[in-house]
Amino acid sequence: MDFAESNTPAQPLTHEQFMRLFLAAERELLRYVMALVPNVSDARDVVQETAVALWRASEKYDPSKPFVPWACRFALNEARLHLRTELRRRRLIEEDVAAMLDERRVEMAAPLDARREHLRDCLRRLTEDQRRLVRGYYFEEESIEALAASFNRGAEAVYKSLQRTRQVLQQCIERKLQTEP
Template sequence: MTSNGSAGDSNNKTEQFVALFAEHRDELFRFILALLPHRADAEDVFQRTSVVLWRKFGDFQPGTNFYYWAARVAQLEVRDYCKVRGREKLVFWTQELVELIADTRHEQQEALVRRRAVLKDCIKGLKPQDRELVELRYSSHTTSKALAESLGKPSVTVYKALARIRRWLFECVERKLAPDQRG
């Protein structure tokens, strides 16, 4: 094969990886975050996992589930991270606990994806000012108190509005999922 063919294969491999990784990036990060108690640790492991996934992408079998392959790699990275952290200081995070959480997360994966899709649909049904409040609160990972300050509103007003919106969203999701849960 010519060097142009190899470059084409390499570009195709890169494009495949980027497309699959972009599609599953957020879910993979949430998986790691479920396994580690601190966001900073999860971000560190996510970065390490991203590099390992790229390096090992040649091992990925096209046509299989990229997310489950990536999650297994992430689980191994979490295990290694916990081993190192265990030597640094007292850590109650054991390999058995990581595996139990990972198994539970895998079992619930489809339901979580379905709930997230329904939630997005319910968010679209909010009044514009309620949707904006939710987006401001959660897109920037700001606290409700900081949000209230930035809006120039009393904290209690923002807390009550968010509680009302969360309750409505919860009921919306439950209502839309109810037919699926009966069958």
């Protein structure tokens, strides 16, 4: 591993303790990885590799310290390994840029949390069709072609709708951030 971690815990984690910590952190880890590995399937694979690495290193975890930052170091390492092997094929973020993004992401933790809360509200403000489109594309992982068939529209038109809807969401979030006390 290309990062230093030399904490020595008082007692190693049991399986159950490890699982509780991991379960609580998993979604955060997935979001973290997806900043560098946008494809959700690939990101899940990276998180699973991270889980294996974490378990193997769990004796080094210091329970008096937060689990997520510790786990994120492993996730970053696994994401880098993924980027090294997949960069050429998948046109992903380059490794040095990934390191810069990772550094900045730590600093942006609080604003990103706020944006997530606003995202929830902003999703509610979308039209029914916009929500269906966003849900289909992101959460159901449907292709633009499948969505086009479902909406009885052309793929180009659906992709433009998706772009417009993203813009609406982005603007909504920005507005809410500006009106925060």
